[in-house]
Every structure is written in structure tokens, then in C-alpha cells.
Amino acid sequence: MTYIAKPKLHHPSLQVNKAGYTRRDYEGPVSTLCAGCGHDSISAAIIQACFNMDIEPHRVAKLSGIGCSSKAPTYFLGGSHGFNTVHGRMPSVLTGAAAANRELIYLGVSGDGDSASIGIGQFAHIMRRGVNMTYITMNNGVYGLTKGQFSATADQGSKSKKGVVNNDAPVDLVGLALQLGATFVARSFSGDKAQLVPLIEAALVHKGAAFIDVISPCVTFNNHAGSTKSYDYVREHNEAVNRIDFFVPGKEITTEYAPGTVQEVTQHDGSVLRLRKLHESYDASDRVAAMNHLQKHHAMGEIVTGLLFVDPNASDMHDHLNTVAKPLNTLGDDVLCPGAAMLEKINASLR
Numbered sequence: 085m086t087y088i089a090k091p092k093l094h095h096p097s098l099q100v101n102k103a104g105y106t107r108r109d110y111e112g113p114v115s116t117l118c119a120g121c122g123h124d125s126i127s128a129a130i131i132q133a134c135f136n137m138d139i140e141p142h143r144v145a146k147l148s149g150i151g152c153s154s155k156a157p158t159y160f161l162g163g164s165h166g167f168n169t170v171h172g173r174m175p176s177v178l179t180g181a182a183a184a185n186r187e188l189i190y191l192g193v194s195g196d197g198d199s200a201s202i203g204i205g206q207f208a209h210i211m212r213r214g215v216n217m218t219y220i221t222m223n224n225g226v227y228g229l230t231k232g233q234f235s236a237t238a239d240q241g242s243k244s245k246k247g248v249v250n251n252d253a254p255v256d257l258v259g260l261a262l263q264l265g266a267t268f269v270a271r272s273f274s275g276d277k278a279q280l281v282p283l284i285e286a287a288l289v290h291k292g293a294a295f296i297d298v299i300s301p302c303v304t305f306n307n308h309a310g311s312t313k314s315y316d317y318v319r320e321h322n323e324a325v326n327r328i329d330f331f332v333p334g335k336e337i338t339t340e341y342a343p344g345t346v347q348e349v350t351q352h353d354g355s356v357l358r359l360r361k362l363h364e365s366y367d368a369s370d371r372v373a374a375m376n377h378l379q380k381h382h383a384m385g386e387i388v389t390g391l392l393f394v395d396p397n398a399s400d401m402h403d404h405l406n407t408v409a410k411p412l413n414t415l416g417d418d419v420l421c422p423g424a425a426m427l428e429k430i431n432a433s434l435r
């Protein structure tokens with residue numbers, strides 16, 4: 085048995101959102117991940133974000149690869165479209181789905197092994213193509229599902245549960261996403277829901293490739309002293325550059341802040357992100373500065389979190405390829421078949 089169904093009965097006084105759903109409608113069956121696994125907290129944050137945003141669950145397509153992290157989508161958005169791909173191949177399947185139907189909201193869920201080890205090539209191409217999606221990695225520095233081997237994001241010098249030292253340099257998915265042209269790049273921590281929920285909300289409406297790397301401790305294999313992905317280590321070394329307030333389009337913003345302490349970003353759908361600066365000079369619109377900041381603080385053993393970069397006017401894969409707006413399965417013969425005369429003209433032009 086891979087999951088335990090939840091009772092369908094809802095308490096009559098549960099809050100209902102504007103789309104007519106309660107928070108329970110965004111859940112899935114009972115999770116079978118280890119108690120305390122960071123991945124379950126990220127699932128809870130996704131549920132909260134979708135509820136807050138009044139998203140109809142059937143409008144979401146959630147895709148993942150293989151791993152405990154890639155199994156997590158089973159436990160949220162039970163009424164959404166779902167696809168579990170081969171290990172590390174979620175990005176190409178998501179790209180294909182997004183190309184065929186731009187009307188769904190695409191949510192890619194992956195692990196550090198799934199994205200930074202076997203799937204690193206696929207990760208690179210989905211970011212550089214600007215696929216319109218929210219891509220979340222649940223990053224614990226190990227292959228949890230196959231019993232705790234170091235993954236490619238494990239820090240140099242960090243120790244396994246049995247005391248083995250990792251001598252290899254880590255892959256930083258945030259650094260890679262920035263370099264590859266992702267237009268919304270953030271890092272967060274599964275233990276910081278206040279930071280994570282608005283980041284997910286903002287990513288869901290971002291047009292283009294939105295990437296959130298979430299440090300998500302594996303309590304069974306990587307939560308000991310010597311690990312840089314444990315709850316204690318992340319709490320002690322978390323260096324947030326900003327806190328984000330997310331406002332849906334048209335909502336009045338009344339809170340006042342001192343000049344220079346807030347960076348306001350209006351996205352293409354009219355939603356507003358208010359970035360309350362924790363590092364005075366940090367500018368989330370400067371890609372190169374974000375890369376420098378990340379490297380500098382990583383060398384100091386710090387984990388930089390927050391919205392690191394956003395381009396609110398980004399273009400996406402559909403703009404790059406000039407694709408048709410309608411889902412491909414709704415196009416009739418009249419559109420798909422150019423007709424004999426047009427075919428003759430095309431053939432003539434090639435002779």
C-alpha cells in the first residue's frame with residue numbers, strides 16, 4: 085500500500101475560498117514519508133499557497149521524477165493532473181505538456197538527486213527555455229529513497245550519518261538557474277512556512293521559468309551534526325536577503341515602510357511582490373549581483389534564502405517559439421491541415 089486515503093467528510097465550518105474550495109480540497113492521501121521529513125512541510129506550503137490563490141485544483145498539472153521528493157505530489161492536490169516520470173526526466177515531460185497546452189498551471193517537483201545528479205541536463209534546458217512553470221526542488225543533500233548516499237548538492241566537507249566525508253564540490257541549483265536564465269529564482273527552507281508560502285504564490289503567477297530550491301532536511305539519513313542540510317544547521321546559517329509579501333491583482337496595499345527598505349515588483353498579471361529588504365543593498369533585479377552574493381555567502385558557510393532574482397517582464401517559451409494560444413487537442417482539421425493548394429505552394433518553394 086503506497087498511501088492511506090483520508091476520510092472525505094469535511095467539517096461544515098471549514099473556511100471556503102473564492103473558488104469554492106476548502107483547504108482539505110487541496111490535500112491528497114495521508115503521507116507515508118518519514119515523520120518529520122521536510123518534504124511534508126513543503127507539501128503543506130503548496131496546499132496553503134494554492135488555497136490562498138483560489139486555484140481550481142483541476143487547473144494544475146503536477147509532474148515529478150523519482151525519489152521521496154518526487155513521491156510527495158501524491159500527498160497534495162489530489163484533484164490535479166499528475167505525472168510521475170522516469171528518474172531525472174520530469175523537465176522534458178513538463179516541457180512537452182506545457183508546449184501542448186498553455187492553459188494549465190505547471191508545477192514541477194523534484195529532488196536534489198533527481199535534478200542535480202541524473203537530471204542535471206534536463207534541469208539546464210528547462211531553465212534556459214523559459215518554460216512557464218514553478219519548479220520546486222526538495223533539497224536534502226542525499227538520495228533519501230535509496231538510503232542516504234550523498235547527492236550532488238551535498239557540501240564539500242559535510243559528513244554522512246556514518247561519518248564519511250564528502251570531498252566533491254557541490255552543485256548549487258540556484259546558481260545554475262541564475263546562470264541559465266531562469267527569471268524567478270528563490271531559495272527557502274521547509275521549516276520557514278512564512279517565507280515559503282508567499283514565494284510559491286508569487287512563483288505560481290510568474291510568467292516564465294520560476295525556480296525555488298527548498299532546503300528540506302531528511303530526518304532519517306541527513307539530520308546529524310556534520311550535515312549542512314540538517315534542521316539545526318539551516319536554522320543557524322540561514323541568511324535571508326528579504327521577506328516577501330504577495331498581493332493578488334487589485335488588492336489595496338496599505339502597509340507603510342521606510343523609504344529604501346522595500347523593493348516593489350509588479351508582475352505581468354498585476355500581482356505585486358513587496359520585498360522587505362533584510363540586506364540593505366540587495367537588489368533582486370540584478371542577476372549578476374545575485375550570483376556574486378550567493379557565492380560570497382556560500383564561502384562563508386551561510387545559506388542565502390529569499391527571492392534572489394526576479395524579472396517581472398520576462399518572456400516564456402511560448403513567446404520564443406510563437407506557438408498557438410489554444411491547447412493543441414482543441415485544434416480542428418481546418419487549422420491543422422493547410423490544404424492541397426498550400427501544400428503545393430510549400431513544395432514548390434522547396435524545389
Ligand SMILES: Cc1ncc(C[n+]2csc(CCOP(=O)(O)OP(=O)(O)O)c2C)c(N)n1
Pocket residue numbers: 150151152153154171194195196197198199202222224226227228229230235
Ligand atoms: C534511472 C534510475 N536510476 C537510479 C534510480 C534509483 N533511485 C531512485 S530515487 C534515487 C535518488 C533520489 O534522490 P532525490 O532526488 O534527492 O530524492 P529524495 O529521495 O532525497 O527526496 C535514485 C538514485 C532510479 N529509480 N532510476
Ligand code: SF4
Pocket residue numbers: 116117118120121122123152153224228229301302303304305
Ligand atoms: S528517507 Fe528522508 S527524504 Fe525520504 S521520507 Fe524519510 S526523511 Fe524524507
Ligand SMILES: [Mg+2]
Pocket residue numbers: 151153195196197222223224225226227228235
Ligand atoms: Mg534528496
